[in-house]
Amino acid sequence: MYELTVRSRFSAAHSLCGYPGDCARLHGHTWTLEVKVVGEKLDQMGMLVDFKEIKKQLSLVIDQLDHRLLNEIPGFGKDGLNPTAENLSYYIYQTLKQPIAAMKEGIRLKEISVWESPDAYATYREDV
Numbered sequence: 001m002y003e004l005t006v007r008s009r010f011s012a013a014h015s016l017c018g019y020p021g022d023c024a025r026l027h028g029h030t031w032t033l034e035v036k037v038v039g040e041k042l043d044q045m046g047m048l049v050d051f052k053e054i055k056k057q058l059s060l061v062i063d064q065l066d067h068r069l070l071n072e073i074p075g076f077g078k079d080g081l082n083p084t085a086e087n088l089s090y091y092i093y094q095t096l097k098q099p100i101a102a103m104k105e106g107i108r109l110k111e112i113s114v115w116e117s118p119d120a121y122a123t124y125r126e127d128v
């Protein structure tokens, strides 16, 4: 089994609904986003899949999040998910699962991790 990892960053603001402290107030982070892709078979060049293809998908998601208020993104906010690192990793996993599986037969998205700071991050994966 091979595992590829690609990281990127974006800046966005959020406030955590119901949080008993200052994170309930509007504040921002430079978020780090990490995607892990797994599969068994390499192509004739020795690649599972080109890093560039993963980066392309990652940048499509980041375009929707960068320099925004996460509470205003459809799926988050008053009637949706609280924009925690956990919920962001879930949301990004759901967004990228199909496009990554469609890149090449036999590969799949393993997990998404989202860092709020260099010291704290959340990971979402599906049990398979």
Ligand SMILES: Nc1nc2c(c(=O)[nH]1)N=C([C@H](O)[C@H](O)COP(=O)(O)OP(=O)(O)OP(=O)(O)O)CN2
Pocket: 016, 023, 027, 083, 084, 085, 086, 116, 117, 120, 122
């Ligand atoms: N399980 C989670 N806990 C917290 C989340 C989260 O998404 N999932 N988010 C927050 C806040 O967004 C907060 O901004 C992060 O605070 P914290 O990790 O404390 O980071 P700081 O940079 O503010 O640093 P300090 O260590 O508190 O100085 C909180 N919890």
Ligand SMILES: [Zn+2]
Pocket: 014, 023, 027, 028, 029, 116
């Ligand atoms: Zn925060």
